[in-house]
Amino acid sequence: MPLAVSFDRSRVSDPLLLPVADKVLAGERLTQADGALLFHSGDLLGIGVMASAVNRAKHGDVVTFAANQHINPTNVCILRKTCVFCSYARLPKEAGAYRYTMEQVWEEAAKVDANMTREFHIVGGLDMQAGFAYYDEMFRGLKERHPQVHIKALTAVEIAHIARIDKMSVRDVLSRLREAGLDTMPGGGAEVFSPGVRATIAEKKLSGTEYIEVHRTAHELGIRTNCTMLYGHVESYEDRMNHLGMLRDLQDDTGGYLAYIPLAYHPDNNELGAELGRTGTATTGFDDLKNLAVGRLFLDNFDHVKSHWIMVTPAISQLSLDFGVNDLEGTVVREKIYHEAGAHTAQAMSLGELVRIIRGAGKVPAERDSFYHVIRNFDDPPRAEAA
């Protein structure tokens, strides 16, 4: 049954967008050309009206978040020289290189009670010394110590790396790590799928098609995953739409994606930023909001679109709740990847602060589990207030 989407069509002021608005009202699927039209338009508020109407039809006023904790166990990465957008990775002997021992992982994870953590989000570099045995021991040890905590771990790129260095199939790596405790997978490593962009920013990384195939295998095994797109560097709007098209096609086939999360490129301390002559926050608020809104409108088979407050700031994340977003990145606790690349946001956000941001936008906050089931409501009625 098509979604019952309604909005005032006169709020879309760009006449070129009216055919798209009519499709959205009729519950018709948008084409990649429609998506490119949205990206090329300056009518941000009109796009927001449409995306917000679709989001409201799916989720009402409820906005969710998770009490999660990021753990980045190793920054040693064999792609250090070729992922030119990355500020986090190091070569094994380079200053600042680290690889956690299991003791260090347990120590980092021990903050769960203080932070009421329900999910570990674990991603790192492609480290030759961190293969199947390293993660097998890590996940088993974490589940033993914190059986109630969900493990969302390892991007498709890391899974393919483990398969390669341990001479295993991707399917075997996934099913055996699931036995060890892996519950779901994050969406990192997608960057932009177009071969031309990939050749410029991540020459040696597995291809877009290979990324999709790792996710397909995970979905076939019943492992749900997220997906991302790294935007705001050298890609065109058409590259973005090609990327979203590949994500939507896989979701049509498997239904295994939980959420889409656009990732705003940060230019500090990396080769690409220097080449482009950018520092500070490279993406603009306008583009951040448009990316989220276009994701919501084009990815009609996705339930959840998440805004990452560490990347786009809490203020933009709050505004995004009127641009199609129904989920905010959670408490995080300690973040390394974007802070190395110049993010000036905090390292963590308390549950109280997340609730305040969501209420300040006139929405209803709810804590969720890793499968997006609401597990806690915050009782006061929604009200618009200065946040």
Ligand code: V47
């Ligand atoms: O793949 C690296 C990105 C990703 C930069 O699934 C950068 O819930 C911006 O997997 N500027 C890893 N981004 C992070 C990741 C993730 C993050 C948030 C939520 C989820 C989820 C997953 O970080 C990498 C890459 O795309 N990244 N460097 C940079 N300079």
Ligand code: SF4
């Ligand atoms: Fe390594 Fe990932 Fe950074 Fe690429 S983006 S260098 S794969 S850590």
